[in-house]
Amino acid sequence: MSTEDAVDTSRASVKTYVPAYQKTQWKEHADDLGMSQSEFVRTMVQAGRRGFGASPEEIENAPKGDSGTTDRTDTTAQQATNGAELGERVIALLQREGTLSWEDLVEALTDDIEERLDDTMAELQDESKVRYSGRHGGYTLSEDR
Structure with a gap:
């Protein structure tokens, strides 16, 4: 998608259900990073998309929320996208164990x-x-x- 294409940047709600302990962990992690839960989940989903085939250009050109993207969320997303390395470690663990x-x-x-x-x-x-x-x-x- 080129940056010249018209993009709908209006907000839409997404609802999901997770175990209570996971929500608590996400809230604590978001608080540690100084992020709202919504910002945290958006950042982690976008970071995770890289591991599921979304191209870097697709991620980079995705519309930003009203708050935009900060250095903090960019750093968090970059840390989270070390998924290839993490994925390799998970596979090695499962092969071994x-x-x-x-x-x-x-x-x-x-x-x-x-x-x-x-x-x-x-x-x-x-x-x-x-x-x-x-x-x-x-x-x-x-x-x-």
């Missing part, structure tokens, strides 16, 4: 991020970019950064 429940998949995939985060935090502390502050109850940027 056979059938896995949703919870087992999540656990297997998040274990990796915990290890990577631990290594990254150790590196950042070695480089004096971040430090752990017991007084503040967590990690903080180093003052001499």
Whole structure:
């Protein structure tokens, strides 16, 4: 679709049903990102479309909502579109382990991020970019950064 084509940018409602725990997770993630639930779901759907055959041009030229697209949502979408890598990891897990429940998949995939985060935090502390502050109850940027 070229940007010269007339596009209907009026809003339309989409309704779906998800388990309550999933809605809670989505709300928490949206809150963490400073996004509304609608903005979060729109961003994740658009990001996911890349993994289902929508071309980058189709995604890029899709009409934006009233709020447009911010750097934050672009970054979130980019992170979410690492689906090819994630998809490869899921396939490798299933080939190695056979059938896995949703919870087992999540656990297997998040274990990796915990290890990577631990290594990254150790590196950042070695480089004096971040430090752990017991007084503040967590990690903080180093003052001499």
